[in-house]
Amino acid sequence: MALCLRLASRSVAANCSSRILQKSLLTTSSRSWAIQQYSAEEWERKNEKMGRPLSPHLTIYKFQLTSMLSITHRATGMGLHFGLLGFAGAMVLLPNSYPYYLTLLAGSGGGKALLVASKFIISWPFFFHTFNGIRHLVWDMGKGFSIKTLYKSGYAVVGLSILAALVAAVV
Amino acid sequence: MVTGKTWPKPEGATNVRKFQIYRWNEEDGKNPQVDTYFVDLDTCGPMVLDALIKIKTDIDPTLAFRRSCREGICGSCAMNIDGINTLACIYGMDEIKGDVKIYPLPHMPVVRDLIPDLTHFYAQHASIMPWLETKTNRPAKEWKQSIADRKKLDGLYECVMCASCSTSCPSYWWNGDKYLGPAALLHAYRWIIDSRDEATGERLDELDDPFKLYRCHTIMNCAKTCPKGLNPAKAIAEIKQLLVERAA
Numbered sequence: 001m002a003l004c005l006r007l008a009s010r011s012v013a014a015n016c017s018s019r020i021l022q023k024s025l026l027t028t029s030s031r032s033w034a035i036q037q038y039s040a041e042e043w044e045r046k047n048e049k050m051g052r053p054l055s056p057h058l059t060i061y062k063f064q065l066t067s068m069l070s071i072t073h074r075a076t077g078m079g080l081h082f083g084l085l086g087f088a089g090a091m092v093l094l095p096n097s098y099p100y101y102l103t104l105l106a107g108s109g110g111g112k113a114l115l116v117a118s119k120f121i122i123s124w125p126f127f128f129h130t131f132n133g134i135r136h137l138v139w140d141m142g143k144g145f146s147i148k149t150l151y152k153s154g155y156a157v158v159g160l161s162i163l164a165a166l167v168a169a170v171v
Numbered sequence: 172m173v174t175g176k177t178w179p180k181p182e183g184a185t186n187v188r189k190f191q192i193y194r195w196n197e198e199d200g201k202n203p204q205v206d207t208y209f210v211d212l213d214t215c216g217p218m219v220l221d222a223l224i225k226i227k228t229d230i231d232p233t234l235a236f237r238r239s240c241r242e243g244i245c246g247s248c249a250m251n252i253d254g255i256n257t258l259a260c261i262y263g264m265d266e267i268k269g270d271v272k273i274y275p276l277p278h279m280p281v282v283r284d285l286i287p288d289l290t291h292f293y294a295q296h297a298s299i300m301p302w303l304e305t306k307t308n309r310p311a312k313e314w315k316q317s318i319a320d321r322k323k324l325d326g327l328y329e330c331v332m333c334a335s336c337s338t339s340c341p342s343y344w345w346n347g348d349k350y351l352g353p354a355a356l357l358h359a360y361r362w363i364i365d366s367r368d369e370a371t372g373e374r375l376d377e378l379d380d381p382f383k384l385y386r387c388h389t390i391m392n393c394a395k396t397c398p399k400g401l402n403p404a405k406a407i408a409e410i411k412q413l414l415v416e417r418a419a
Contacts, residue, residue: 038290038294040291040294040348040349041348043288043290043291043294044348047280047288050197051197052197052280052281052282052288053195053202053203053280053281054278054279054280054281055193055251055274055275055276055277055278055279055280055281055287056172056193056274056277057277057278057341057344059172060172060251060254060272060274060277061251061254061255061277061339062253062254062255064255064392064395066390066391066392066394066395067341067390067391067392070341070388070389070390070391071341136389139389139404139408140408140411142405142408142409142412145394145402145404145405145408146402147394147395150391150394
């Protein structure tokens with residue numbers, strides 16, 4: 001039984017073309033065991049053909065700090081990237097200068113509140129992405145992986161980024 | 172989710188809990204739906220699996236789910252309970268507020284009701300060579316290992332391959348065909364740092380491609396959800412560090 005499993009594993013691992021596995025395959029007559037060669041594509045196609053549904057994921061999985069901060073990191077990253085590209089593009093393409101548009105915004109009727117809100121909205125993604133980026137770098141060093149620590153660091157990143165954005169917005 | 176059948180409440184019961192359970196089978200040609208059951212907690216054990224077995228025994232024998240040891244060691248009853256992946260046999264119903272929502276492990280082909288097709292998951296585990304590879308001649312008795320080296324395996328060998336972690340990982344949802352997932356990678360690390368194993372170089376070579384290991388973006392859902400309290404994210408980070416040190 002154990003030998004059967006070992007041979008099954010070897011034929012599976014054959015897809016990964018490793019030197020050790022090829023050596024092992026040669027030493028045992030795996031063909032005589034009639035083991036199926038496995039491929040991910042065949043598995044997916046088989047399930048599709050059988051009409052099996054895919055179990056729900058995004059619609060049912062709990063929103064947790066882990067996944068929410070991770071997707072926010074990706075979203076802020078995209079936002080900052082395209083925001084910067086957009087700003088640079090606007091600088092090149094729009095007819096007037098930056099101070100002109102800033103005066104336009106200031107005089108639009110929203111008052112101080114609009115300016116503070118705009119500064120907060122623009123600066124928060126930058127601070128969040130930076131602080132969470134540092135959190136990522138700490139993980140890459142191998143530190144801070146316990147659930148307790150990563151939750152603490154997660155809350156710290158959220159709190160500090162809001163604080164920093166508020167400071168940037170009112171200053 | 173399509174609302175399915177609401178099954179009758181137990182007669183004369185005072186302490187009743189509502190369960191909303193995902194159902195699907197290949198015979199009736201219907202789309203997946205969510206059935207509602209009511210369980211009398213006064214005549215039921217404390218764990219979610221106790222309730223599932225009670226439903227199957229007393230209310231609806233067609234409800235299908237995997238189970239075996241009922242003590243959190245076999246990994247059979249892994250499912251999505253109240254939004255997170257865990258083992259039904261060791262997850263108490265008192266940990267859940269409100270109605271108990273039970274779904275199969277996410278983003279997996281459903282065989283029936285709460286039973287996913289784990290063939291690919293097992294194949295990924297097999298592909299990381301989960302056995303001792305040696306080149307030296309066999310010793311007279313056992314392959315010796317110091318206590319310190321044995322300690323390195325703690326937090327890794329206890330994995331029961333329940334698939335809770337891998338199916339909680341959004342990266343595995345989107346790239347599960349090529350990304351190995353936290354469970355397989357935890358086991359890969361378990362064999363990489365086993366002092367008795369002599370194929371460390373080959374094991375690390377196998378993981379050195381854009382998908383097998385590096386689709387991990389440290390989302391951390393795996394560590395949060397592991398019902399055995401293990402940390403696949405940390406194991407994956409250690410593998411990444413070993414690959415960096417090797418390249419240096």
